[in-house]
Amino acid sequence: MNSEGITFEQAMAELEGIVKRLEKGELTLDESIGFFKRGVELTKYCNKKLDEAERSITMLIEGENGITEKELSV
Amino acid sequence: MPKMSALTVSELNRYIKELVAKDVILSGLWVKGEISNFKNHYSGHFYFTLKDEKSLLRCVMFRSNASSVAFMPEDGMKVIIRGYISVFERDGQYQLYAEEMQPDGIGALYIAYEKLKNKLAAEGLFDAEKKKKLPYIPRSIGVVTSSTGAVIRDIINVLSRRFYNVNIKLYPVQVQGEQAAGQIAAAIGRFNELDNVDVIIVGRGGGSLEDLWPFNEEIVARSIYGSHIPVISAVGHETDYTICDFVADVRAPTPSAAAEIAMPERAVMENRLDGLKMRLRNAINKKTSMERLSLKRLEGSTAFKQPYNRIYQSRMLLDVQKRYMEKALEALKIDQRNKLSLLAAQLDSLSPLSSLARGYCIIRSEKDDTLIKSVHSVSLGQRLEISLTDGKLDCTVDGIKGDENEQ
Structure with a gap:
């Protein structure tokens, strides 16, 4: 089970699904533990994603060599 | 000026109103101008003045029409209005009763x-x-x-x-x-x-x-x-x-x-994530404690407490069977023993010894130990052994007498 490559939304949605299934309590213990592990992985992943983005403000400028980004002073 | 011809104010205003109402142009026209003094009354009616550089025109737009205006008019807005002119008798003022309003200049847009x-x-x-x-x-x-x-x-x-x-x-x-x-x-x-x-x-x-x-x-x-x-x-x-x-x-x-x-605010997302995390833990804790409980219940069951129960039971059954068998054997023995003594008694009653006791005797030839049953099987002077109940006599045959009816 790999979390890389999925978006924050996908991770949140999957996590929500897992929590709901676990709360229903209809899974076997093995399944529950499997889902729980995945859930923990997803929460870590979501936290990571929350901290990941960098603050920057840029302006896109179309030039002859395609597009460039210029820092925008605010 | 004759006083007779004087009208009351109301009469005059009503007259003018009727005059205006009859006018073909005034009863249905388009007017353009800039809105000022706009009031959106709580009743839903619009009250405002339409003006250009030189003049003002009082306007009212009742709710039934005002509600279908696609934009909210405001002061300074240039509009084109369709409506009719009528006189408000009380104030002696004519005004435009607006039925339709469009922004001006951009009508095409x-x-x-x-x-x-x-x-x-x-x-x-x-x-x-x-x-x-x-x-x-x-x-x-x-x-x-x-x-x-x-x-x-x-x-x-x-x-x-x-x-x-x-x-x-x-x-x-x-x-x-x-x-x-x-x-x-x-x-x-x-x-x-x-x-x-x-x-x-x-x-x-x-x-x-x-x-x-x-x-x-x-x-x-x-x-x-x-x-x-x-x-x-x-x-x-x-x-x-x-x-x-x-x-x-x-x-x-x-x-x-x-x-x-x-x-969305970071805090909101973090809260949501925390909430999910908590629910995740609660759910797994609930599951494991539930499973633990059923495990305890299983451990407490008789099968686990007395694993040899079945063996004991079988052994007990075996013991009972064994006892039955022994009893049956014993009964058989007693039965046989009874039969045996019965037979022995019968045998006893048939024994020649008892006949001896009653006074009979057994005679055997001394020479060859044969049983003597007839007088014809002996000869004079033959040695015989006579067994009685309490001993034996050694005898010699002195005479032989056969029974008369035998001849």
């Missing part, structure tokens, strides 16, 4: 707007099910607006306040004038090509319908509809509706609101 809106609606460009969901936490936000306008500043302010880590990419465009629509559409298309943002905000500040016009153009509507990146529209003020607003996945009333919509 207005019609074009309505036409395009209906066309695109029919094509399904505004359908709710076509709306894309906004990402929870966009890593980067594309903004299509003027680099000098207030929109980008508002967005940067809100986003900086809400989220520490956000990447804003501004694609500068003209937001009014002939170039604007093409540039806006191209910018949206460019973001989609580059695929470097998670959500796009398209916007500009408030302005007249003409100012906002680029956002009512089909090319912009189609580029928004074709965008695979969700688009938030933030055009003009809260009361301004553009085609862009209808096609966009979300309409924000203001640029600041667009930023707020694009980026």
Whole structure:
């Protein structure tokens, strides 16, 4: 089970699904533990994603060599 | 001047009113002018004055008509009004009773707007099910607006306040004038090509319908509809509706609101995540404690407590059977013993010894020990042995007498 490559939304949605299934309590213990592990992985992943983005403000400028980004002073 | 011809004020006013009502022009006309002194009465009626450089005209628009005006009139707005002139007898004032109101000067634009809106609606460009969901936490936000306008500043302010880590990419465009629509559409298309943002905000500040016009153009509507990146529209003020607003996945009333919509507060997301984490733990704890409980119940069951129970039981059964068998054997023995003694008694009664006891004797030849049963089997002088109950006699045959009836 790999979390890389999925978006924050996908991770949140999957996590929500897992929590709901676990709360229903209809899974076997093995399944529950499997889902729980995945859930923990997803929460870590979501936290990571929350901290990941960098603050920057840029302006896109179309030039002859395609597009460039210029820092925008605010 | 004869007093007889004097009219009352009411009579005069009524006369004028009737006169006006008969007039073909005044009973149905278009008037254009600028709104001033506009009052939106709580009853739903509009009261205002229409003016030009030289004159004023009092106007009223009753709720039944006012409610179908597509925009909110305000002072300074140039409008064209269809209605009729009538006299308000009490005040001796004539006024325009407005039935229909359109912004002036842009009447053509207005019609074009309505036409395009209906066309695109029919094509399904505004359908709710076509709306894309906004990402929870966009890593980067594309903004299509003027680099000098207030929109980008508002967005940067809100986003900086809400989220520490956000990447804003501004694609500068003209937001009014002939170039604007093409540039806006191209910018949206460019973001989609580059695929470097998670959500796009398209916007500009408030302005007249003409100012906002680029956002009512089909090319912009189609580029928004074709965008695979969700688009938030933030055009003009809260009361301004553009085609862009209808096609966009979300309409924000203001640029600041667009930023707020694009980026939910970090704290909100963190709370949500924490909530999920807690529920996850609770759920697994509940599951394991439930399983533990059923395990305890199983451990407590008799099968686990006395694993040899069955063996004991079988052994007990075996013992019982064994006892039965022994008993049966014993009974058989007793039975046989009884039979034996019965036989012995019978045997006893048949024994010659008992006959001896009753006085009979057994005679054997001494020579060859043969039993003598007849007088004919002995000869005179033969030695015989006679057994009695308590001993034996040795005898010699002195005479032989056969029975008479035997001859």
